[in-house]
Amino acid sequence: MKNRRMKKKTILKYLLAVLACTGFAAAARAALQDVVSGEDRQTTIRVYPRESAGKIKPVNGGNLAPPLEDEEMPGCNLREAFAGMHIPITRLHDAPLENPGMRLVDLPLIFANPEADAEDPDNYYFAQTDDYIANCIACGTEVYYRLGTSIEHSVNKYFVHPPEDVRKWVDVASNVIRHYTEGKWNGFRYDIRYWEIWNEPDLGPKMWTGTLQQFNDFYAQAATELKKRFPHLKFGGPGHCAFGEQAVRDFAGNCARHKAPLDFYSFHYYSPTDTELLQMAVDARRYLDECGYPETEIHLNEWHYNPYGGALWNMGPAEQNEAIRFMRGLESAAFLNTVMIGWQDTPLDKGFYYTVTTTRWGVFENRTPVKTYYGMKAFGELTAYPERVRTETDGMPAGSRVLAGTDSLGNLAILAACWKSGPREFTLDIDGIGKFARTEVFLLDETHDLSRVFETGRTAGPLKIGTVSDSGVILIRLSKND
Incomplete structure (x- = not known):
């Protein structure tokens, strides 16, 4: 290998x-x-x-925040180590996967009964998300909130279906936004600027069981209404998992036809080469400009070193575990730094490494920092200059x-x-x-x-x-x- x-x-x-x-x-x-x-x-x-x-562009954003699970167990509180990376902003996606049994971030977990009254505060559960976001703020990290749900690797799918009532989905999302930015229902007045609508609709039934056109129309409707209600906030998406010209043009073109806002365009890529990640930012800028969105920010909000490509998913468990461990090692730490340095001379506005916590793709192993942790820390140190x-x-x-x-x-x-x-x-x-x-x-x-x-x-x-x-x-x- x-x-x-x-x-x-x-x-x-x-x-x-x-x-x-x-x-x-x-x-x-x-x-x-x-x-x-x-x-x-x-x-x-x-x-x-x-x-x-x-x-210097602080493109050293991340995904996820210090987990709530086991915080009081010896050696398990990661807040100090997380703060030490100087992560400027972190994206809240897949938070429940790292906090088993907790109802965090995802709209179906905060507002669990889709038939309930969206204007009744008793139908919302904010407590654990409150604590999770408070950890981010205490660590000096801005929050980038993904509206929607986490990926579902289960055989059956539960929350990744197209919303049946888009207007109600927008009402629920609006109340979450107001809770965290306007203090609604004993909430907070955090400066959370970025609100991403959904994640990886092009992945298929693990994230979206409808068609891509259904998603593009859903985004246009939801983003338009949310922007009317919160014109000072930024709404975007969709976190495409497969970057490509056709995907960008179909999505942005549909936004243009509906005159929908697109404050930022987000996509994901796990790459074996630095040049791919640099070129994608250049290509995204051109596609968006040609679709009528020259001011739209470009966010690569999931990325990681993957020298194995698609072969990673065909490995047996032991071989794959070894490969993942290598991707948290020294070569990966150097890779993430050369990419973030290279992004300084591209149109990319924000980068979000997946992940900066304890997940399989993270920068800790058994709660212990690995080489990629120190790689992120190195760039974080530089941003003080x-x-x-x-x-x-x-x-x-x-x-x-x-x-x-x-x-x-x-x-x-x-x-x-x-x-x-x-x-x-x-x-x-x-x-x-x-x-x-x-x-x-x-x-x-x-x-x-x-x-x-x-x-x-x-x-x-x-x-x-x-x-x-x-x-x-x-x-x-x-x-x-x-």
């Missing part, structure tokens, strides 16, 4: 030299050359902290990228994602490096979990960093003050 290649370099473990014109540079380079068998692995990164390149600055590279391998930013105090952070790059020696030439009083280097590789591996005071540079992992992530912070 592909994950065998992860083991080829385990005997190499770790090599890092961060030097400022010291006598150790030659020894470090010699050791690195031994590792790479004489291949040219030299990369130069130039950073210009005083040259703005716009804003939101003013993007210009960078240049020479010899950067395909699939690897760099992003740098400064904060309001002039401190600098640099993030390098090395996806399947092999061992490399980096030279970082930072303009004005002597003005920084402190430099710290953090490494995510086979033996380090975004650990600080080097620290120095004022230096003249350049910095030299050598890595031996097939994939990895480097985060460098330079501070004006000690």
